Amino acid sequence: MSSSVQRKRVRKTPAARRAEIVEAAARVALTEGLECVTLRRIGDELDVRPGLISHYFPSAEELVAEAFSTAAAGELDALLPVDRPDGTPVQYLARYFALSTGEAYDDISRLWINARHLSRYRPLLRDRVVERELATDDRLEGLIRDGVAQGEFRTDDPRAAAVHILVVIDGLGAHANTDTSNRTEAEKRLAITTAERELGLPHGSLTNVTDTSTPN
Amino acid sequence: MSSSVQRKRVRKTPAARRAEIVEAAARVALTEGLECVTLRRIGDELDVRPGLISHYFPSAEELVAEAFSTAAAGELDALLPVDRPDGTPVQYLARYFALSTGEAYDDISRLWINARHLSRYRPLLRDRVVERELATDDRLEGLIRDGVAQGEFRTDDPRAAAVHILVVIDGLGAHANTDTSNRTEAEKRLAITTAERELGLPHGSLTNVTDTSTPN
DNA sequence: TTGCTTATTGGTCGCACACTCAATAGCATC
DNA sequence: GATGCTATTGAGTGTGCGACCAATAAGCAA
Numbered sequence: 001m002s003s004s005v006q007r008k009r010v011r012k013t014p015a016a017r018r019a020e021i022v023e024a025a026a027r028v029a030l031t032e033g034l035e036c037v038t039l040r041r042i043g044d045e046l047d048v049r050p051g052l053i054s055h056y057f058p059s060a061e062e063l064v065a066e067a068f069s070t071a072a073a074g075e076l077d078a079l080l081p082v083d084r085p086d087g088t089p090v091q092y093l094a095r096y097f098a099l100s101t102g103e104a105y106d107d108i109s110r111l112w113i114n115a116r117h118l119s120r121y122r123p124l125l126r127d128r129v130v131e132r133e134l135a136t137d138d139r140l141e142g143l144i145r146d147g148v149a150q151g152e153f154r155t156d157d158p159r160a161a162a163v164h165i166l167v168v169i170d171g172l173g174a175h176a177n178t179d180t181s182n183r184t185e186a187e188k189r190l191a192i193t194t195a196e197r198e199l200g201l202p203h204g205s206l207t208n209v210t211d212t213s214t215p216n
Numbered sequence: 217m218s219s220s221v222q223r224k225r226v227r228k229t230p231a232a233r234r235a236e237i238v239e240a241a242a243r244v245a246l247t248e249g250l251e252c253v254t255l256r257r258i259g260d261e262l263d264v265r266p267g268l269i270s271h272y273f274p275s276a277e278e279l280v281a282e283a284f285s286t287a288a289a290g291e292l293d294a295l296l297p298v299d300r301p302d303g304t305p306v307q308y309l310a311r312y313f314a315l316s317t318g319e320a321y322d323d324i325s326r327l328w329i330n331a332r333h334l335s336r337y338r339p340l341l342r343d344r345v346v347e348r349e350l351a352t353d354d355r356l357e358g359l360i361r362d363g364v365a366q367g368e369f370r371t372d373d374p375r376a377a378a379v380h381i382l383v384v385i386d387g388l389g390a391h392a393n394t395d396t397s398n399r400t401e402a403e404k405r406l407a408i409t410t411a412e413r414e415l416g417l418p419h420g421s422l423t424n425v426t427d428t429s430t431p432n
Numbered sequence: 433t434t435g436c437t438t439a440t441t442g443g444t445c446g447c448a449c450a451c452t453c454a455a456t457a458g459c460a461t462c
Numbered sequence: 463g464a465t466g467c468t469a470t471t472g473a474g475t476g477t478g479c480g481a482c483c484a485a486t487a488a489g490c491a492a
Contacts, residue, residue, distance in 0.1 A: 117329045120393040126393065133391070171383035174390060186376060
């Protein structure tokens with residue numbers, strides 16, 4: 001038992017503690033859900049009293065919003081890096097789809113469903129969700145624009161193509177909490193098929209590619 | 217004030233009371249969200265003690281599942297009727313899309329987001345969500361099959377076409393709690409565009425149609 | 433009218449939550 | 463080593479939730 005009768009105080013700098021809290025909250029949000037991001041739960045996580053979390057986040061809703069934002073931002077960077085030094089747009093897009101299928105992505109789908117639902121009641125969270133949605137659109141649009149510039153993709157409207165692809169990904173991800181993988185191979189490939197069509201790519205271009213070092 | 221000191225008891229048959237409870241729960245689920253379907257809230261709604269709701273639904277989760285199921289089933293019947301006496305498949309499909317855009321549909325989108333999220337923690341609800349998803353797929357597939365039989369639609373795989381269309385609708389609906397209608401016209405039409413492509417229809421076929429008496 | 437079944441009430445318990453605030457102790461500075 | 467700032471604790475408040483159960487009364491049947 002680490003919980004002794006005598007409580008050992010560890011005093012940290014505000015910046016460090018705050019970062020620690022946000023990091024823990026983002027982890028809990030991603031693995032257990034945003035409603036589990038409570039003062040008590042995060043306090044336990046860091047072996048600290050709930051009151052301390054209140055001290056850094058006067059309203060719990062702020063912490064929840066921050067947790068979502070941090071988690072979503074981290075995931076976006078992992079899936080669609082801003083800097084793409086070692087690969088073509090086709091390769092990075094293929095990598096994106098490779099990471100977006102498979103159960104590793106389920107946590108992220110769940111987080112988005114979670115956040116989009118909770119947005120109904122939490123205005124602070126809603127603002128962050130809108131912000132992250134825009135950021136995702138922008139990121140994918142950027143990749144597409146680069147691909148068009150390099151002659152790999154062909155589309156009149158990179159933004160519309162990005163949005164279309166993301167709508168399909170959202171639609172597929174909507175079932176992350178219910179589907180027990182009883183889904184056709186063609187259904188799972190729907191996002192890829194959409195992307196290939198939208199970007200004027202031959203069928204299969206986004207599946208069999210020499211990958212650009214998939215992390216994690 | 218209708219709440220007098222003396223509580224007036226109204227005794228109903230179990231079937232009637234149960235139906236009343238489910239109806240109220242479905243209404244609350246659709247307008248305020250599934251987490252508002254609590255023993256107290258539904259009791260208030262019917263001017264009845266919470267304990268009575270418990271009597272009919274020993275576990276609150278059952279009531280929530282039933283509320284979702286009833287609401288979703290009602291909405292499906294309104295959007296895609298089983299019997300389609302007065303119209304062609306094209307007309308009914310056009311009607312479906314007409315009803316699926318506009319803010320009247322937002323409540324339904326919210327309900328689905330809500331249910332899909334809550335499914336994460338509520339197995340009973342999850343079962344109902346899966347059931348209603350299948351029912352929706354089936355319903356649209358049926359319409360498409362009829363359209364193919366009558367020579368209006370052209371597709372190799374009605375099921376796949378139905379699923380594809382519904383994925384796009386889900387993807388668009390995902391933003392019901394966040395979007396403040398800052399969305400392109402083309403984006404809003406994404407589901408229709410998809411349907412026209414999947415079913416071999418000329419562009420515009422599903423928008424300008426003589427309607428088949430849109431209710432509500 | 434009387435009696436019986438049971439739908440309905442009223443009250444209670446335990447739990448988890450956010451929020452508040454005075455008291456306390458870690459630690460940098462002098 | 464003493465001092466002061468403040469990060470951290472501990473304790474308490476109030477709310478809403480599901481679940482439980484004995485008491486009550488509505489209304490049907492005899």
